[in-house]
Amino acid sequence: MTVIIYDKTEKGREEIATRKHQLASRLRxxxxxxxxxHTNDDIMRKVTGLGLTEQNMxxxxxxxxxxxxTVQSIPAASNTHASSGTPATPAAPVTKPSEPATAAAPSLPAMTDAxxxxxxxxxFNETIKSAIGLRGYGLQLKVERASTIDDFRGLRQAYVEAVQKAKGPEMARSLRDRLDQLLNDGSA
Incomplete structure (x- = not known):
């Protein structure tokens, strides 16, 4: 069965991280x-109570x-909790792209280490400033001292915790996911 899922574009991630595009709070x-x-239906079930509709999507x-x-889904019986009928959290991806990953999923292009x-x-510079503000000064100094990608990996946990404290768990998850993508050179 073919289903449609949605993912953030670079512009969407930028909006979450910096509010640059000043998206209305309901759309944000x-x-x-x-x-x-998650499929469109899964998301709509979660936000219908907030008055959000397909038109907003x-x-x-x-x-x-x-x-x-567009993705091919695995049969629903293997992906739901028997008692609740809600999707289970899988250990492996539930869906696979119907097209090659480079055409279907937005990801970072292959990058050199530099x-x-x-x-x-x-x-780090942009998001510490916008999400944490002055409270991120110490973390910003550590970013400036970083000389390798492994140094950035070492800052990951402190960064995520600081964002969560300043902006809450949703923002922290969003920025953590983007950071992990950069740390892993776009491969998940």
Whole structure:
């Protein structure tokens, strides 16, 4: 069975991290829920009580905050809790792209270590300033002292904890996922 899932674009991740595009708070709430793992129906079930609709999802799509991905799903019986009928959290991916991953999923292009180091440096600088503010000064100094990608890996946990304390768990998860993508050179 073919289903459509949505994932954030680079513009969507940037909005979550920096609020650069000043997306309306209701649409921003919906954008936070888009994770590249859940179907449109799953997301709508979670946000209907907030007054969000398919039209809101369409707005995010039209404004290039999210992208639609067509996937083949595994039979529902193997992916749900028997008692509740809700999707189980799988140890392995539940869906696989119907097209090659390079065409279907938004990911980082292959980077050299120097490019990845610079991307990580920029990511930390921009998001510490926007998400943590002055409380991130000590962390910012550690970023400036980092000389290897492994140094950035060592900062991951302190960074995620600082973002969670300053902005809450949703923002921390979003930025953590983006950071992990950079640390792993775009491979999951």
């Amino acid at each position: 709430t919906l954008l936070v829920m888009v994770d590249g793992k 369409q707005e995010l799509l039209e404004q290039d905050f999210i992208v639609a991905i 490019e990845r180091f610079q991307a990580l440096h920029n990511f």
